[in-house]
Amino acid sequence: MRYLSLRSLLIVPFALQIFAAVGLVGFLSFRNGQKAVQDLADELIQHKGYEVNQHLNAYLSIPHQVSQINAAAIRQGVIDVSDRQAAGTYFWHQMQTYDLSFIGFNLTTGEASGAARYDQQTVTIDDAVAWTDGLPQNVTTYATDADGNPTQVVATASWDVLNEPVYTEPAEAGEPIWVDIYTYYDPAYPPYIAASAGRPVYDASQNLIGVVNADIHLSKLSDFLRNLQANQTGQVFIMERDGTLVANSTQEDSFVVEGEEIRRLRAIDSPNPILQSTAQQIQEQLPDWQTLSNRQDLHIKIQGETYYIQIEPWRDAYGLNWLVVTSIPESSFMAQINANTRMTVLLCFGALAVAMVSGIFTARWITRPIQRLNLASQSMAEGDLEQTVQGSNVRELNQLAYSFNRMAQQLRESFSALAANNEELEERVDARTAELKNALSELQHTQVQMVQGEKMSSLGQLVAGVAHEINNPVNFIHGNIVHVQGYAQDLLNLVQLYQTHYPQPIDAIQTEAEAMDLAFMQEDLPKTLSSMKLGTGRIREIVLSLRSFSRSDEAECKAVDIHEGIDSTLLILQHRLKAQPNRPAIQVTRDYGTLPLVECYAGQLNQVFMNILSNAIDALEEANTQRTCQDIEQDPNRIMIQTSSPDSQWIKVVISDNGPGIPEAVKERIFEPFFTTKPIGKGTGIGMSISYQIVAEKHQGKLDCCSIPGKGTDFIIQIPVWQQDNQSD
Incomplete structure (x- = not known):
């Protein structure tokens, strides 16, 4: 097998890579220039289209x-x-x-x-x-x-x-x-x-x-388009679906005066040749342009020059259905791109020549220290670990020689420490296994808590239904306790009458009377029945308040007593109003006027009372975090509920608190959906938005907020006594 020298291997591939890189850079430079033109044209067209759409929407x-x-x-x-x-x-x-x-x-x-x-x-x-x-x-x-x-x-x-x-x-x-x-x-x-x-x-x-x-x-739309095109090339025009011009950025009007009449022009009849040619080619390339529903991008030739065209539909909610056409010539960008491409190619070839010359000298400089390192490595591979390599003037090669020498030393030390490391590794594995077991146990515990939380949530819904179902049996028990009291009293009177006329009963009767402690029973039975009657009465009040608040049996709009809904809401919130370890009870003042029965969706209106009163309590509790107990006792938390009837057609409910108030910037956005100033997890930002919809839209009423920072907040609810639909009937 024929082997190549390191010097040749460094120089030849290096030269080939440089040559390939130069060619590729030149090619990519040209292609990127073309793509940059298209991207820039598309970006500019989209920007212009966005400005036109924004102006049309606003104007x-x-x-x-x-x-x-x-x-x-x-x-x-x-x-x-x-x-x-x-x-x-x-x-x-x-x-x-x-x-x-x-x-x-x-x-x-x-x-x-x-x-x-x-x-x-x-x-x-x-x-x-x-x-x-x-x-x-x-x-x-x-x-x-x-x-x-x-x-x-x-x-x-x-x-x-x-x-x-x-x-x-x-x-x-x-x-x-x-x-x-x-x-x-x-x-x-x-x-x-x-x-x-x-x-x-x-x-x-x-x-x-x-x-x-x-x-x-509409003529002023043309003025806007001309200002939009100032100091820029290209054109923008707006036309109806039948091709009639609405406005354009050219100096020509979109209509002509013929005698004493005005005739509107179609885009294909415009005296401007660029606009006319653009409209003609749109109709030729897009046969369904009159029903176009999505933006279309075209490249067309006009008088031998390429134009980038964007056709974007524009509609509004009241029946306007137009097309906005933006065109930009390619020549606006290509001249500078071509000059940059030529300069890039020249620089690449210059870099190639310099790189090849420097590569020859660099390869010679690098190979010598590497050859020394190669010889030392071969010796170590043969088992001779006592090897050292001489340093080099090249920093990286000198560091490589130093690292090689350190490696040889560490290799010797590693053999001796390998056994100890294996033992330590086993200990770490055991410790990690124990940690994983603990993590698994905690995960299982968390899973049980999540399941229990879901059970409690379902139980809450079940309790709400049970509260409704126990209403009838509680009423039955409460009503019959009265009769049981009467029957028991009659029986006790009869026993007393027997004791009066037969003071010496037989031994069996005397023994049974002592066993049941008849005297204590005569005294305690009326008290027990009275306590039972008081307890069932309290249950009836709670069930009645829950039903009055939820109004689950009154989904229709009907006449109700507003005061009853407010009182039931306060009863449900009583656990938050009563005294707490860190503050006295929140004082609630009811200033009820004489109100007629109000036709409304009672359950939804009670939801409004609940949201406003809950927010008032939250505001007071948040303010209390900055006050001492003595400050709270001197100036206690107060909520005032005032009702009145300004006239025979309207009722008014004002819910006030002496909390910290609402800043003006927050008050302006208080009824926006998902806007909240509460920490994450404590507020969704939809309570006041829903309340506003219930009052303003569902009941044709008004919900206003008046607040002075440091003085408190007033929420003013005004709703008509009778809803408009029923009035018209």
Whole structure:
């Protein structure tokens, strides 16, 4: 067999590896450059798409928010629809806050009122009476003063409210929707396109009052896209599912003015050649683009140049369904990447030449000490352990020689210590085995505790059911004890009567009377029956309180006594309210007003009382950790429950405590789901959120929190006496 020298083995593979590395680096540099272009383009496109989506979500949510506010204001009487002039002024003030083209309402009577911004700057007030053939010019547009009051008529127009889509479509839908995009052209004002957010408004009897509208400029979306593209290459445009442009980042508008009308453009008809070609190739490469539901990425050629294209659907909850298209040319990135690739290849070849020259000298320097080490190793392999190796000028080889010498010494010592180590190892194995046995025992103990915990949890549920089931037998026993007392008293009277008339009974009777201690029985039996009656009464109170709190037999909404629910909740919490070793009892003050029976879901409302009272107790106990017993006795813990009926339609419950209060930052988030300030394991953060839902959504009421740090906290619950559904019936 032919052997290679160490010097050749170091130089030849080293040179081949360097050459392969240089070639691979050059190739990967080129490929990575291409991938970097694509990744950078994808990242930039996604970033732009994200900015566009965020802007669309924020900008197009404003009209529906305004419509929702105005619908609520009409239902609550803040806006009087019969006073159109005051309503117009109200809408004028809203227009000062929101960048909208129109805000107003259209009534079922044909009347309308609103504020408009036709030139995108000046706000005017529109007032419309019902349209008739005899009154064709039924809409009057007024200029306003600085306070929004109408001053002079600037225009009149004809507007049949009841036949316009801004009224008919939301009224037919019965919910908030977007009316189709419309165009506006008036020689006196700049042309624009806009969309109207309509929302029907109903009275308490669900009769339609009218439709509130808020219109928004869509032309300003193009301004946003142009600002987004400032100092950058590429284009962004938004189109509807039929290909009609909504907005674009080019300097060309998404519509054209033809005479006195505005015609919206399709993307494939845009005067911008890049936008037009992009739209055409999208339609060619994606046959189902009109029903596209997921983001699509394309690479297309336009005028001989590669473009990276992203088409992303955008929808909202009110019916808009658009496509956002972002395109970026490859040339924006490739020039710098190509220059970097060439520089990388040149540097790699230079590194190859330097590495080969240095490899030859390095191999010669390394092989000499290694040869000496090789000879010493062969001698040790033959059994001669008394070997030493001379050091080298190379630090690593010198350390290797030193390590070899130490190894030879330790090898000799190891043979002598091997037997002792084996014995020590056996002892360690025995000790480790004992530790594992102890760990297994502890694990089994923990498992038993976990099983017992599960049993206790199941037992708790069983006890809750048993408490319900013992109600009837306890009532039976409690009711019959009264009769047993009467029967026993009659029997005792009869025995006393016998003792009076037959003071000297026969010996058998006398013996039995002494055996049963008849005198003690006559005295103790009434007391025993009274104690039994008191005990069964206490059991009935506890069962009644548990049933009153859980209301498990009252899943439906019905009229109940609120005070009864509060009292049952306090009874259940009595173990936390009574005196503890580290504090006196928490003082509970009930200031009950005269309340009617309230129609509610009693079990759920009792849950609200439980959550609020439990949190109040937690807050007091947490504050007590920073106070001494003397401080607590001087200023004891107090909880006050006050009920009242502000009017015949509402009741009010205020639960107050003199705890540390709630900071403003925490109070703002107290009703958020999963928000809690308690340590992990002591609070889930859903109690107050559920309480808010029960009061506000389930009972159409209000739950407010008022707190001053250091002074205490008030929770104010307001619910209607009768629920709205039953009132309408």
